Amino acid sequence: KILIRERFIGLYGYLIVFFSAWLFIYISGQPHLAAPYMWGAALVICAFVAPIGIRILSPVVRKTILHMPFSEESKARLSSWVDILANIFFAKDTPKLLLMSVAGTLLWVTAIKAVALGFGLPTPFVELAAVGTLVEVIRIIPMTIQGIGIREGVFAYLFGALGHNSNQGYAIGIMIYLALSVAIVLTGPIGTLLGYFSKPRKAA
Numbered sequence: 001k002i003l004i005r006e007r008f009i010g011l012y013g014y015l016i017v018f019f020s021a022w023l024f025i026y027i028s029g030q031p032h033l034a035a036p037y038m039w040g041a042a043l044v045i046c047a048f049v050a051p052i053g054i055r056i057l058s059p060v061v062r063k064t065i066l067h068m069p070f071s072e073e074s075k076a077r078l079s080s081w082v083d084i085l086a087n088i089f090f091a092k093d094t095p096k097l098l099l100m101s102v103a104g105t106l107l108w109v110t111a112i113k114a115v116a117l118g119f120g121l122p123t124p125f126v127e128l129a130a131v132g133t134l135v136e137v138i139r140i141i142p143m144t145i146q147g148i149g150i151r152e153g154v155f156a157y158l159f160g161a162l163g164h165n166s167n168q169g170y171a172i173g174i175m176i177y178l179a180l181s182v183a184i185v186l187t188g189p190i191g192t193l194l195g196y197f198s199k200p201r202k203a204a
Contacts, residue, residue: 005084011140013101018133019044021126034161040134055086105133115176121168131158151177
């Protein structure tokens with residue numbers, strides 16, 4: 001349950017940053033945004049309405065799950081998801097966790113901004129936030145491993161949809177996701193070393 005909740009909190013962190021960026025861009029003079037951004041905004045609205053609806057209808061949903069032709073393990077897993085979604089906005093620590101998720105997402109956008117500046121592209125932070133977070137939401141779809149092979153292309157397309165050069169967007173995407181992949185690979189050894197050095201040493 002903790003892992004599933006962490007995934008949902010992380011997703012909502014992306015959605016909050018995306019919707020805020022989309023709304024800013026929309027209000028500031030680009031009302032005719034490309035379709036993916038409009039669909040993304042609609043997804044955010046549905047994602048925030050769904051937990052409230054599930055919370056209200058949770059007793060009915062649980063009864064429905066009990067009568068599904070699934071194994072007991074699958075039913076228990078579905079019920080767990082229902083419980084997490086029904087309470088995701090109502091747990092005491094949710095605001096703090098969402099704030100941490102949003103802060104982490106903004107750090108990720110800051111990294112994208114740094115790469116863009118390295119290419120000599122002074123792209124507005126809010127536009128990079130819209131592009132970077134929507135890519136992460138699309139990457140959740142289980143078509144590839146970690147979105148490798150699709151995220152760079154999607155980044156380039158979304159970058160170009162805001163009126164920028166798609167080729168430059170692809171270059172930014174390659175660099176930022178290469179750095180991300182290296183960071184993920186290094187996380188394991190670094191975590192192992194930290195665990196090793198944090199162990200208490202036996203007296204000789």
